[in-house]
Amino acid sequence: MGELSNIKFTTPEYDEIIPSTGETVKVKPFKVGDEKTLMIAAESKDQKQIVNALKSVVNKCIVEDVNLAYFDYEYLFLKLRAKSVGEISTILATCDNTECGHKNKVEVDLESVKISEVKKIDPIIKLTDDVAIKMKHMPIDEAGRIDVKDTVEALSKSIEQVINGDEVVNIDKSNEAELRKTIADWPTTITTKIRPWFENIPRAYCHVDFTCSKCGTVNSRKLEGLENFF
Numbered sequence: 001m002g003e004l005s006n007i008k009f010t011t012p013e014y015d016e017i018i019p020s021t022g023e024t025v026k027v028k029p030f031k032v033g034d035e036k037t038l039m040i041a042a043e044s045k046d047q048k049q050i051v052n053a054l055k056s057v058v059n060k061c062i063v064e065d066v067n068l069a070y071f072d073y074e075y076l077f078l079k080l081r082a083k084s085v086g087e088i089s090t091i092l093a094t095c096d097n098t099e100c101g102h103k104n105k106v107e108v109d110l111e112s113v114k115i116s117e118v119k120k121i122d123p124i125i126k127l128t129d130d131v132a133i134k135m136k137h138m139p140i141d142e143a144g145r146i147d148v149k150d151t152v153e154a155l156s157k158s159i160e161q162v163i164n165g166d167e168v169v170n171i172d173k174s175n176e177a178e179l180r181k182t183i184a185d186w187p188t189t190i191t192t193k194i195r196p197w198f199e200n201i202p203r204a205y206c207h208v209d210f211t212c213s214k215c216g217t218v219n220s221r222k223l224e225g226l227e228n229f230f
């Protein structure tokens with residue numbers, strides 16, 4: 001065993017852009033074991049498992065110490081995968097023709113993955129004349145722990161400050177539970193004011209066109225979110 005573990009491979013480092021900041025970082029490709037961790041997570045279709053695998057693998061590949069938003073991880077992972085195991089990922093895509101529904105094998109070029117534009121959206125959302133909230137991008141640690149479909153939970157992790165008249169309350173571990181209780185009591189009309197923020201969070205995406213091999217329908221699809229790239 002000792003002799004085998006002495007075998008070392010040199011791994012090349014190269015530059016990649018962090019979408020949220022536009023900074024360049026040095027990265028190195030991931031390894032065989034990392035690829036396996038991710039595949040198992042992706043096949044589980046479990047959001048928390050995917051996020052945690054993503055975080056651990058991408059962190060190992062970034063040479064420098066950086067602070068990343070969730071969508072940075074998504075983007076960097078797809079770029080790293082292209083460099084590490086090949087640029088083509090084969091996915092199963094269901095034909096748009098509802099009478100057909102055939103699952104086609106479609107090749108996706110991971111080098112064509114882009115990040116939707118990071119819009120300069122105002123993080124401060126006015127809820128009433130007196131009350132406003134300041135939003136933040138949910139840290140990946142949180143994204144890995146919560147059920148994103150739980151609105152109260154997702155919101156409470158995405159609020160940095162609550163502004164009530166002249167009073168500014170910073171949200172941290174000490175008042176998070178209180179915030180969750182408060183949010184649960186908010187009228188549902190408020191969520192319509194907050195929705196644009198969530199809709200504007202950048203995602204990694206790419207377009208694929210394919211002709212259904214069964215019925216000939218030309219399908220055009222936007223792949224968005226990591227789970228759709230496998």
Ligand SMILES: [Zn+2]
Nearest residue numbers: 095100212215
């Ligand atoms: Zn078809």
